[in-house]
Amino acid sequence: MAQETLPDSPAAPEAAGAAVRPGRRDRVSGALRTAGRAGWTRTLAAVAAGLIMWLAFPPIDWWPLTPVGVAVFTLALRGLRPRTACWVGFVAGAAFFLPVLTGIAKIGPDGWIILSLVQALYFIPLGAGVAVVTRLPGWPVWTAALWVGEEMLRGHVPFGGFPWARLAFSQTATPLTHYAxxxxxxxxxxxxxxxxxxxxxxxxxxxxxxxxxxQPAKALVRPLAIMLGGLVAVVGAGIAIPAPTAGRPITVAVVQGNVPRLGLDFLGQRKAVLDNHVKETHKLAEEIRAGKVARPQLVIWPENASDLDPYAEPDAYTAIDGAVRDIGVPVLVGALVDTPDGKHVENRGIVWDPRTGPGNYYVKRHPVPFGEYLPFREILTKLIKRFDRIPRDFAKGKRSGVMRLGPVNIGDVICFEVAYDKEVRDVAKGDIMVVQTNNATYGKTSLPPQQIAMSRLRAVEHGRTVLVAATSGISAIVAPDGRMIYRSKEFVPDVAVASVPARTSTTLADRLGAGPDWALTLLGVAAIGAAVWTARRKNEGK
Structure with missing residues (x-):
């Protein structure tokens, strides 16, 4: 498509009529009128706000910029009418999600753009809400509550939601981290x-x-004092929160076998991926016998370590069982398994014992829409041929991933389930948390480091060691206080062995559950109601 010119003068559309297609002119001019009502300064400020917030997320990770971006976003909206604020909110959302989700482009630029703009839609009610509640006294509190509400909605609707790139996930090694x-x-x-x-x-x-x-200069004293006092109180209290570190020492191993090459087609090389993980496990067993490393009490393989169903493929069963027997301790094996009816696939984490073989298992409860299952399959497969790569839907698991693995109870989540509060909260009942993931498709993008950031916050939130096993990286071992004990490089075979604390005590966040989410969301909704009611009372009094 040729680039369109959008001159500012009223007569310009006729002059540029060849460039603007019939039917699009009204939409383009309507968007320009909306931007004009918002003021180009505010619209550009919204773009700046989104870009500033993006810089705070991994891999750039300039975390202090998150509140700066929120501040610019708020100033861009304050004083606007709600309808105009919707536009400003959407612009900020697009400027944020497009760069923060660039890793999605690996499966197609159209998917990346569509997903980013869909996520930006959630900033429309956020923008309108912020414009409304900034008319109230104490508005920084109410605007903050609206951010929680936006993330809660985005994390649940539609198709179970997509809670990636929450503000909290930019604060995984900061004075605010231990509030988790x-x-x-x-x-x-x-x-x-x-x-x-x-x-x-x-x-x-x-x-x-x-x-x-x-206005006298001394009028600034009170608001600036409130601002500085609030900042000191929030940051100071966060630093003072104690970090859990103690626990029963357990020696663990995380295996990253690597994949044959980058790209979507690596899944077609299923045997090579399995062989890589088998090979690294045998190598670890040799090093243990040679006294080079301590013997682990459990071993973690990643998601998709075996895309060959070990229950149906004798060669896969033999390879996995041989590696587990060689290492001599239970291994959590990530494998794809056909359902009995042959119509679906289960994404499993299987407890594989060196004496008794495969036993208990966890099935991923939150498969990825449009990635692991297709909503509206009959329609979409006719329109988008790329969806032929998903011939069968992944089945949804029905129970949490708390299982016995060697001497401890582990809590397993698979891949992007780590972004969901409920799924992680359910498995925090284990002594150690595990994230099995397969990031090969998104390797060398922003998504693997963002997933590690989520794992770090989850470690602090639940006071648990988190073991992240990835086929091609980034694999990691995270201490209960969020410290990185180990972090692998991408697209290399790697094995990490470490002694980590296994813990059974619960955090306040565990006991409160979803309470803070609901309470803060309702606080924001109540603030909108109060602002609307106050505005009506003022109008009635005129």
Missing amino acids: SVGGAPLVTFLTALIGGMLAYGAAAVLQRGEDAD
Whole structure:
């Protein structure tokens, strides 16, 4: 498509009529009118806000920029009508999600753009809400609560939601991290947005002073004091929260076998992937016999370590069983297994014992829509040929992944389930948490380091060691306080052995469950209601 020119003068559309297709002119001019009502300064500020927040996420990881981006976003919306604020919110969302989700482009630029813009739609009600509640006293609190509400909605609707790139996931090694053990990811998001709101509060006071020359300079003292006092209180309290470290020492091993080559077609080389993990496990067994490394008490293989069904493929069964017997300890094996009816596939984490073979298992409860199963299959396969690569839907598991593996109970989640509060909270009842993942398709993009960031926050949130096993990386071992004990490189075979604490005590976040999420979301909704009611009372009094 030829690039379209969009001159500003009223007569320009006729002059550029050949460039603007019939039927599109009204939509283009409508978008321009909306941007004009918002003010180009605010629209550009919204773009800046999204880009600033993106820089705070891995792999760039400039985490202090998250509240700065929130502050710019808030200032861009404050004083707007809700309808106009919808546009500004969407622009900020698009500017944020398009760069933060660039890894999705590996499966197709269309999928990346569509998913990013769908996620940006959630910033429409957020933008309108922020514009409304900033009319109330104490508005930094109410705007922060709305961020929690936006993330809660985005994490549940539709198809189970997509809670990637939450504000909390940019704060995995910061003064706010340990708040996760108090109120989970929702509280970390709330406080991150609250700091941004307080920055906006102070900046708004400075801007108002600049516009009103008659206002005395001392009028700035109170708002700036509130801003600084709030920042010190939030950051100081976060630093003071104790981090869990003690626990029963358990020696663990994480195996990263690697894949033959990059790209989607690596799944067609299923035997090579399995052989890589078998080979690395035999190598580890040799090093143990030679006294080079300590003998682990359990071993973790990643998701898709075997895309050959070990229950149906004798060669796969023999290869896995031989490696497990050689290492002599239970191994959690990631494998794809056909359902009895042959119509679906199960993504399993299988407890494989060196004496008794495969036993208990966990089936992934949250398969990826449009990746592991197809909503509206009959329609979409006719429209998009790429979906032929998903010939069968993945079945959904029915129970949590808490299982016995050697001397401990582990809590297993598979791949992007680590982004979901409920799925992770369910398995935090284990002594050690495990994330089995396959990032080969998205290797060397922003997605693997973002997933590691989520795992770090989950470790603190639930006070558990987290073992991340990835086929091609990034594999990791995370301490209960969020420290990185081990982190692999991508697309290399690697094995890590470490002694880690196994813990049974619960955090306050465990005991509160989804309470903080609901309470903060309802707080934001209540603030919108109060702002609307107050505005109506004022209008009635005129």
